[in-house]
Amino acid sequence: MAPREFDFSCRCGDHGPHGLEFARGLEVIHCEKCSTWSHVSCQRFGRAAGLPKSTPFYCDRCVRMELPIPSAPKAGLSFICIIHKFSLKIHRVGMGALAKYGKYHYPVRLLLRLPRRQGWRVRFWRGCAYPPDVPPPDPEKAVTEDDLVDSLYGNQAARRRIRLGKYTHAHEIPVEEDLLANFQDQPFSPRLDAILSPYFDVLFAIFSKSFEQNLHIPSVQYVLASKKKDQTIPYAGDLSVQEQAEIMNWFCNMIPYAKDHLTDWVGSPAHAHAITIVIAALNEKELRLHRDFPSQESEMAQTTAMWKWAWQLQQHRGRIPAVDVDRECLGLLEQWMFESSDDAGLAGDEQWGLDAGHHQDRWVPYKGLPAAWSSYRSGFEDNAKYEHGPDFSDEGLSEKEAPAPAPKPAPDRPRPRPKRKAKE
Ligand SMILES: [Zn+2]
Ligand SMILES: [Zn+2]
Known part of the structure; x- marks a missing residue:
């Protein structure tokens, strides 16, 4: 294909109008429905690989229903x-x-x-x-x-x-929802701190519900215009879940009293404004090039203009949630x-x-595996099959160390056992 621009939007999170940049040298495939391009390697279960050219392809986002998990190659x-x-x-x-x-x-x-x-x-x-x-x-x-x-x-x-x-x-590995729920474990980066800390005063003021001096703040305007009491603000624009978790961590640790009053600020105008500030900072170059940018006016006017545009991005550029492929x-x-x-x-x-030897560092890969992967095996109690073969290597162990006994099945892997029949 001739190198030209095309809309690229893969479920791995790579997206943009300059498709080839995001293809990263991998095969791409065109969706008949949404007309975007995706990585072949990011579609579930390898299902996009080796499709005949005549077969229409629908990307994983357009295939609404859950795809059944394919059965294992036999x-x-x-x-x-x-x-x-x-x-x-x-x-x-x-x-x-x-x-x-x-x-x-x-x-x-x-x-x-x-x-x-x-x-x-x-x-x-x-x-x-x-x-x-x-x-x-x-x-x-x-x-x-x-x-x-x-x-x-x-x-x-x-x-x-x-x-x-x-x-x-x-x-x-924590999934995305876990990241947000456990934001306290996601320390904010120095870069994020540098973006947010200059606006500590305004964030603390909105957090303390001092709205009057802050009517120029988009998230404040949003809640004041809303008829609903305690309107929460769900927008986070293009920010990744990781970035969102770090913003929450910053807010929690830097804004006095925030730590003890989580329910008061998650989704609040102050929290939303922190997100606006970050989006403005990440898009600053682009926003300054805007033909209506008030470059001749005060710094305050410039910042206000930037926040206004950033708020638009925050609301309307809903990020397609990336999948951890x-x-x-x-x-x-x-x-x-x-x-x-x-x-x-x-x-x-x-x-x-x-028949080969220990796994790395005598690792036992079977510990803590999901119970759903294990169903009743007839004849499971026969321990002989866990024995090492004659070529099993104990290399890496000191000579004094006795050869390891054959590993027993990992103790914490729940195994259904046959039900014993009650004796008559
Ligand atoms: Zn991809
Ligand atoms: Zn599609």
């Missing part, structure tokens, strides 16, 4: 992949995989298949905890097909050969990696690495 398929080593059809752009890096395999999201068998461009999961002496992988460096495996669903033998690198599970992708990969069910078979019985 052992048979993985087996086919092993025999046809070079037709690994299971790897699809947008899917998760495990990539070998050093001794261990770490989760990645597949971004782009490179031509001429050069391998894959991938994004390593941001929650990977590499050993201290191992630098993080170069994001530009391709991962070869040989160093990649999928979830190996149902493939016990292959799983036993793979040692996992330590990483934070997808379900341990990396977390979503890892969540599905992990569900397939760790599912314990009759479908997953023996491979689902905590088999990773048992």
Whole structure:
């Protein structure tokens, strides 16, 4: 495609009129419904990968209903992949995989298949905890097909050969709503402090409900014009959830009494004005170029004009909430990696690495996994299958240290047990 401007609006949060800038060298796909372009690799479950040109595509935002979670690729398929080593059809752009890096395999999201068998461009999961002496992988460096495996669903033998690198599970990462609810854990940046602290007096005055001197403030005008008592203001424009959480943290810690009266200011004109100030600061260059900008007038008049425009952005440029596509992708990969069910078979019985060696730092990946991934397994009580194979390596341990006993199933992973029949 000739490089030209197009509307880009991907669910990962990349958006703008200069599409190619946001494509970041990845494949893009056009939605028939909303006419915007998205990354192929950001669509759920890799569903946009390899679509025939004639198939109309509807982006994840336009596909209103929840897409059903696809079932795991079955052992048979993985087996086919092993025999046809070079037709690994299971790897699809947008899917998760495990990539070998050093001794261990770490989760990645597949971004782009490179031509001429050069391998894959991938994004390593941001929650990977590499050993201290191992630098993080170069994001530009391709991962070869040989160093990649999928979830190996149902493939016990292959799983036993793979040692996992330590990483934070997808379900341990806070989702956006948690970020706002736990804003006290999101310390504000020095930059945010520099933007807000010059306006401490005006923010404290509005917080204290001194509206008379502040009738030029857009959020004050908004609540005064509203007929509703205690009108809250839901607007945050283009700000990310992280930025919003940091603003709340600043407000809470810097405005006297705010900490003890959360319900008094969240969504209040003072809080909304803090957001206006930040939006004005982030867009200052653009706003100053506005042909109506009062550049000859007082500083106060300039600031008021900027806040007025920033308020428009705050109200009308509703941000399309970005999806944490990396977390979503890892969540599905992990569900397939760790599912314990009759479908997953023996491979689902905590088999990773048992013929290879300990996971990084003797990590136990099965602790605290969602209970929903584990259903009753017939014959589960047979502990023999947790034993290490003859090639299990204890390297890295001191010689005096006794070889580790075969790991028992992680204690805090709830397992349904067969119901005992009451004795007659
Ligand atoms: Zn994207
Ligand atoms: Zn669309």
